[in-house]
Amino acid sequence: MPTAPPAAAAAALGPTGPSTAKPCKGTVIAVGVDPQPVIDTAPEGATFCFAKGVHRLTKPIRPRTGDTLAGEPGAILSGAVRLTGWQRTGNAWAVRGVLPAPYPLKGQCEDNQANPCRLGEQLFADGKHLTRVMSLAQVRPGAFYGDYRSNTVYVGDDPTGHALEMSRTQTAIDKSADDVTVTGLTIERFASRPQAGALQVGRGWTVTANEVRWNHAVGIMVIEGDNTELSRNTVADNGQLGIGQYKSAGVKITANLVTRNNTDGFWIADWESGGIKSTRSSGEVRDNDIVANRGIGMWSDIAEYDRRITGNRIRDNAADGIRYEISYAGVIDQNVVERNGFGTGRGSGGSLWDGGGINVNTSSDVEVRGNLIRDNRNALSIQSRTRGDGPRGTYVLRNVLVEGNLVVMTDAASTLGVVENKRSPVQPGAVTFRRNSYQVAGGKERFAFRGRTMSWSQWQESGFDKDSVNS
Template sequence: MTSRLWTAVGLSAALLLAGCTSTPVDERPVEEGPAGSVPAVCDHVRPGPAEAPAGAVTVDPAVDGDLTDKTMANPPGTTFWLAPGTHTLTTDLYGQVIPKDGNTYLGAPGAVLDGQGRNLFAFTQPASHVTIRHLTIQGFAAPHNQGVVNHDSGDDWVIEHNTIQYNDGAGMMAGARQRIRGNCLRENGQYGINAFSAGNTITGLVVEGNEIVGNNTDDWETQRPGCGCTGGVKFWAVDGADVRGNWVHDNRGPGLWGDINNNDFLIEHNLIEHNDGAAIVYEASYNAIIRDNTIRGNNMVEGRMFAGRGDPFPAATIYVSESGGEPRIPARTDRIEIHGNLLENNWSGITAWENADRFCNSPANPSGDCTLLAETGECAQPGIAEQPHYDDCRWKTQRLDVHHNRFVLDPTVVECSNSLCTRMAVLANYGTFPNWSPYTGDVVQEAVTFGQDNRWHHNEYSGPWTFMAYDTSGVLTQTKWQSEPYRQDEGSTFVVQEAG
């Protein structure tokens, strides 16, 4: 990784690239990641207490189901200390732990909770203020889209310094105000984290200092093409999330994926590298700050898939899809701010995309969800053609501000001989259906490219970067990208000009 700093990015980005971190000294993991700025947690998780704390109930690994039985027998607020060894939950499919409010589960060094490939879930039901620390949790057989820890998305859980690995489904689900810190989330069948709570909005989520690696071992996108159900972490309807200081790497699919009606995200100081898909996808969502991350070697598998089938779509490393800043929805910003990041030798850069055919009540929106500004029933003819429904019934890629980032691309490293791996883009498709849609034709292409305040400026480029705007019909040179009518990347520098 280059050590060169550029003066305009601000102090926090400089500290990141210099190997500094905002994590307090007493919270540092045992080892650091390869950039010196994020924790290498896996195989170095902070150990738990070697003896049972005063007042704690000791759980015996030699007694099958002892953790379940003692949880049931003790009152809310009890602390349980799992002694060294492998703990099991009987051979029943539904052998599980059902915490009570305020329970704490602490693992001694060497304490493993093993689902034996039989139990579906480890910790279930919606108790609140549950704490789980210093455990290895593995071998559970959660179904597709379900999770092993906090299966029912209880609120105010604290999940710290655990190794959650080799499970089917997701390593964990998430509830409101959940704190996920210092964990190794490794090689789970679908996700490391599935931040989803059925019928609810998750507020105040913190994902900090974790190593999230090798997830989606079951390759769900191959099993269910187009499912959009893979990667390191998936966020659904999360309002307020801090995702900082994580090492997100080598996941099959995207690294971090916010999908449908997320809002108020802060994604900062992460090292995101070598994920098969995009480093970050922010889709059908609102108001986010993506800053001071190191992002490298991502999207090689999925980018090559697009190129291999001759698809000109600019598959991106940061993919902003039908997402934008919205001042009417409260957040720390009213924009999508992407700044102070280093993107180094990924497959392409940032794509800002809006699907003209995807809106509330459209066949291209099969989930049935609507925006945060409208109700599905309002988004039908004739009312959808009039304000405010014309604007509020679609997720808009708007108020995107891409600035003071450094984009480095060496085609010999990426192993790409054409411009398919070198693109920045802001574009939409030509609207075609349904026939009553007010967004047919080029109205969304015009809006996303010229009318919705999407701006690149004051970035630094190194390499043969190319650009795409409006649609996929052609590739723009740097000069055309900066000139009328696009007028992008004012104040930016280009170390290597494009050929020709």
Template sequence: MLCLKKGVHRAQAVRPRARQHFHGEGETVLNGSLLLERFTREERYWVARSQLQRVAQHGECLPSAPACNHPQAVFMDDKPMTRVPSKDALATGEFYVDYASGRIFLVDDPTVHKVEVTIAGFAFESSAADVLIDNLTVEKYGSRAQKGAIHAREGLRWVIENCVAQLNSGAGISVGTGTRVRGCDVHHNGQIGIEGEGKDILIDGNRIWSNNIYGFDPEWEAGGVKIAISNGVTFRGNRVTDNNGVGLWCDIECRNVLFEDNFVENNLYSGIFHEISFNAVIRRNVVRHNGRGRGWFWYADILVAASEGVEVTGNTVTIEPGGCGIMLIDQGRRSEKGATYKTRNNTIHANEMTFEGAPCAGGASDTKRGEENFSIISTGNNQFDGNTYRVRGTSGPTRFVWGRDVTDWAGFRRRGLERNGRLLLDESPEGLPPKPGTESMPSR
């Protein structure tokens, strides 16, 4: 075991060997930055010399944050400053890097503040097997998007326990085959909290919150956790809140996935998202107030899109006004080999949904007439049954959707759905009076 002493250790980059154990003795911080201490005044700017070199940009940014994918960052009193593309645009809380002259520009007076600049790209990275990292804080590393400051993606059977990963530019932690992430606090990372791919991955008992602080596009990849192209993934007992993107997400050919006993709240996109994938169980999660960053039926707390063989059961879901509870969505998406993903053989049962506005749930098709998947929602053995829909009040029309038809509770049941389900108004067994008729659903 390698014991790392209490204190701040700057710009350390470690390539572990097989079976090494890195243990922090307490209040041990690996910090990927250096202090900037010598500033001079030039007109309205404060200027410091730096050794920063241009690095390749990776990842897609929101229009409001065009420099999100520059991994080099500056911090003032532990708060990230915003990078701007030109010196003339500088305002308070911002910085500009002039690579040609090797200088960093601020307008805020740095003389009474701690100013740091990222210099190291990772804290731990290697292809070694059976590495254990515990009881450490890893912060302010210039990891690029889709790469963790603790980067286990190419390793085997890494265990990361009781760690803090914060203020890193890309991902806090990247996982690979056999990785276990347990009891960690993963927050305020630039792109995402945890990402990766592989087999037999466990993400258990972590706090994952307030990630994507630099404004990556959540539809590309950003937020709490995203695992892709993986088999045997378990998300268990995590508290996932306030991320600027999806809370928990498995995407692209994920198989044998379990989302279990998580608390998922106030994420900008869906709380739990299983996309273009297979074979998952989503059970006993508490999911609240997620999805407001998207429109149409994508505004959902639990979302299964272009996937098959998913069971959603025993979840407690609270839906804010304008949102949907549990949704299936089919887009007719194709794999890289040209096959069409099918939204089929999905079972949604025994869930408790409480709506703070009008109820919204079901299965929506975003395909056109004549396309292969046009009727897959209704013909693909998808089932909603035995769910409870509690309505505290209404703020718009009831939206139960099946295929391309938006209907009311009675219309939903006429389609063979929710034969054992309940729609309750303010705990009353009489439920809401059905609204007559149906309407055609517009495309998103």
């Protein structure tokens, strides 16, 4: 029996963020100056250098075609306002007149009763992100409550001598033109709405060497942004999702650090929370470090096509490391996928329906090859469900190849296999496992097919991994 080839390890990620940006040479925008008139009076395709310091924006910047928005070292675009005039109110402190008018809410939260994640305004005390509660009675140290009807914000700690800020502006930079470059900036504390970004990216943009952090919903959102490139950004601690992509072909997301996103309690198991999510798009996600996000690490969902997820380090995410769902023509290769799937909450458990390391859900023409899949809640879940039709035909589990992976299952509860619902049975030949190498510790029945848990020999007798090894 031939030995499966070893899975290639993803290369270490180099430096990311504004420190890696090139020096800015262009029109300087000083702190306190409204940037839009400066931009509007310059020729298209100009370079603008935001000076060191905090630039507080009250409305989105709208660049023109070919413009470059860059930062000098230490330049910060902030969507927050300082809160002053606090007054003691019982066991809390209050400030009035700072919230926007009530607005339509959307999004699914881990707490689907109070739904705190739907509200966009965040509060920070001396730079520390406070926890939102949903009634005045719940206010405690480290928490805040926003009463939108009375336009009052309450905190549980005495604000005297401390700097309190509230995110209020929704967007830092809007996708108002094509071929824009954004580099060397820190973009923080914007009250972005669910599924929207603090940085809204359009067609042909280059977004490189920025830090995008502590925004309420999505850090960087690519919308109808064909041929955009995102590289060497640090995208951390955003409330819902690090990077989003929607209806955008040929996008390259490379060498970014995407970490600790979903700070504001969006639904971990199944609502666009975590590291990166792409929908109805194509392109590559390569050489990124996607780590410790409270949701899915990398999620391709709904009519993705010609997608390649390669050479990433995807570890310690609360839900699946990689999920490829109701999509077409994907390659998942040469990734290191470790310790994912241990932090899911409502609507999720430990079965193969819940994924873990890599989850291929009702998709066709997908290759999973040359990955190191190690110590995830479940190693690899191939799912066949009834999911309807898409632009390239019915969503169906078909022509899935799992080849040349190194799969390590140390946890005795970890499993690997193929699951199906009654209306979508797996067709013969739809899934092929070959030339894989397994290291399985403890327990005899670690594989599953057609509702049965199986030993290694039974798994092979079912037609899978006949030329693979298990030690």
